[in-house]
Amino acid sequence: MKKSVTSAVTLLVLAAVGSAHAMSNQEAKQLAIAAYRGNPTDLDRLETSANRGNMQAQFWLGAYYGSESDPTKAVYWYQKSAAQGFLPAENNLGMAYHNGQGVPQNYTKAVAWFQKAATQGYAAAEGDLGMSYQYGQGVPQSYTDAVFWFQKAAAQGLAGAELNLGNAYKRGQGVRQNYTEANKWYQKAAAQGFAKAEFNLALSYYDGYGLPKNDTEAVYWFRKAAAQGIANAEYNLGVAYERGQGVPQNYTEAVRWYKKAAAQGFALAEYNLGSAYYHGLGVPQNTKTAIHWWKKAAAQGGPVGKNAHKNIVIVESRKSN
Numbered sequence: 001m002k003k004s005v006t007s008a009v010t011l012l013v014l015a016a017v018g019s020a021h022a023m024s025n026q027e028a029k030q031l032a033i034a035a036y037r038g039n040p041t042d043l044d045r046l047e048t049s050a051n052r053g054n055m056q057a058q059f060w061l062g063a064y065y066g067s068e069s070d071p072t073k074a075v076y077w078y079q080k081s082a083a084q085g086f087l088p089a090e091n092n093l094g095m096a097y098h099n100g101q102g103v104p105q106n107y108t109k110a111v112a113w114f115q116k117a118a119t120q121g122y123a124a125a126e127g128d129l130g131m132s133y134q135y136g137q138g139v140p141q142s143y144t145d146a147v148f149w150f151q152k153a154a155a156q157g158l159a160g161a162e163l164n165l166g167n168a169y170k171r172g173q174g175v176r177q178n179y180t181e182a183n184k185w186y187q188k189a190a191a192q193g194f195a196k197a198e199f200n201l202a203l204s205y206y207d208g209y210g211l212p213k214n215d216t217e218a219v220y221w222f223r224k225a226a227a228q229g230i231a232n233a234e235y236n237l238g239v240a241y242e243r244g245q246g247v248p249q250n251y252t253e254a255v256r257w258y259k260k261a262a263a264q265g266f267a268l269a270e271y272n273l274g275s276a277y278y279h280g281l282g283v284p285q286n287t288k289t290a291i292h293w294w295k296k297a298a299a300q301g302g303p304v305g306k307n308a309h310k311n312i313v314i315v316e317s318r319k320s321n
Helices: 026-037 040-051 055-067 071-082 088-097 109-119 123-135 143-155 159-170 179-190 195-207 213-227 231-243 251-263 265-280 286-297 302-320
Strands: none
Touching: 026 040, 026 055, 040 055, 055 088, 055 143, 055 286, 071 088, 071 251, 088 109, 088 123, 109 123, 109 302, 123 143, 159 179, 159 195, 159 302, 179 195, 195 213, 195 231, 195 286, 231 286, 251 265, 265 286, 265 302
8 A cells, every 4th residue: 555755844044135125034933824814914914925926925925824734735835935935835845745635646756856956955845755765755765865865854853754664674774784773863853752753662662672671761762652542552561561571560551551441442452342341340340331342343353353352252152951
C-alpha cells in the first residue's frame, strides 16, 4: 500500500523583499494565525500584502486556506509564492501534488517541487524527497537515495527524518543494519518529542536491540508515546501493567490502557480487553462484554482475529451446552 508523505509547515524566518508593502515571514504567520482564529481585519491585511506580491504573505495565505479546508485556494497562493522561490511554498506545493489536494494527484510533479526546495537545503523537502524514494512515488524506489536525503534533513535536526534514518538502520535498508545507530537517531527524534521515535526507542529497550534490555526504560518511553495517542504504545503499556514489567502489576491500569488503544481500533488491545472482561482482571467479570471486544478483534482478521473468533466459538458453545 502506498503511504502518504506527511510534512509539517517548517518556517524560514526571512526578511520580506521589495517595496513599502514588505511583510516579514513572522508577521505574515501571525496574521494567518489571527485570521484562523476569526479576525477578519488580519485576514484582509494578509490578503492585501499577498495581492501586492509579498511571497511570505502568499505562503501564509495559502496555509490559512489549507487550514480552512479550501485546498484549491491554498494551492493558488502556494503557486504564487513558489514562483518567487519561497522554499516552504515549493515544498507545500509538492505536498499538494503528492496528496492530490487542490490539484490532481501527481507524484512526478510532487517530486519536482520537493527537489527544487531540497536542493536549496530546505529540511522538510529533503525529508519528503527521501520518503518519495523510500516508497518509489514519482521516482524509482531507492533506499540508498532515501537515506541520502534523510541524512541531509536529519543533519538539520528534522525529527521525522531522524526517525526515518533510524528505521533505515534498523531494517538495513540503504545502509548496513545497525541497531546501535538506529537507536542513536531514535533518541535524537525522541528528544524532540516525536511520538513514533519514542515508541521505537521503547521497543529497543523492551527487546534489547542495540541497547541493554530495560523494562523500566521501555515503560518510560511507551508512556511518553502513549501520551501522544500512539495506539501501539497504549497497548504495550497495558501489557506492562498486566505482566508487571517495568511497573508494579496492576490489572486496573492494564485495562485502562487497553481501552485507550481499543478505542482506536487496535486489534491486540481489543483482544486483551476481551480477555480481561472474560477473566475479571481489572474489571468485573462480564462474558457478554468479553465477546463484544473479541468480535471487534475478530472483524479485523489476521492471527489476532482468528484467535478472537476461536474464543467466541468456545465460549458460545459452552453456553449452549
